[in-house]
Amino acid sequence: MPxxxxxxxxxxxxxxxxxxxxxxxxxxxxxVVSGEAGSLAGGxxxxxxxxxxxxxxxxxxxxxxxxxxxxxxxxxxxxALRSKKVSRNSIPSGFEAARLLGLPRDEQGSALLAEDAxxxxxxxxLR
Numbered sequence: 157m158p159x160x161x162x163x164x165x166x167x168x169x170x171x172x173x174x175x176x177x178x179x180x181x182x183x184x185x186x187x188v189v190s191g192e193a194g195s196l197a198g199g200x201x202x203x204x205x206x207x208x209x210x211x212x213x214x215x216x217x218x219x220x221x222x223x224x225x226x227x228x229x230x231x232x233x234x235x236a237l238r239s240k241k242v243s244r245n246s247i248p249s250g251f252e253a254a255r256l257l258g259l260p261r262d263e264q265g266s267a268l269l270a271e272d273a274x275x276x277x278x279x280x281x282l283r
Contacts, residue, residue, distance in 0.1 A: 165258015191276025
């Protein structure tokens with residue numbers, strides 16, 4: 157776990173020590189939609205992949221280029237979304253994610269960025 161995560165809550169530290177869904181799906185996996193948010197130039201980029209079957213999120217993956225808060229948020233969303241029905245109403249807010257993860261105030265934007273990636277993935281599906 158990164159030393160820079162010392163001021164984070166226990167849940168964030170758990171996600172950094174044992175990330176849920178890190179990486180991407182193998183080529184050929186069906187039912188996958190992806191969403192991205194942020195930018196490399198801006199210091200934080202996240203891509204979330206959702207595998208959908210029968211209007212449910214059955215599996216999740218994430219890729220992050222940024223700090224530990226963004227990695228914890230990506231992992232948290234992967235864990236939180238599995239088995240959820242596909243609906244905007246079933247997506248926890250970035251503020252809720254930041255609170256549960258115990259992210260410091262100046263890093264809570266990372267959870268909002270992860271939420272934006274989830275919403276972008278849902279937009280792909282709902283078009």
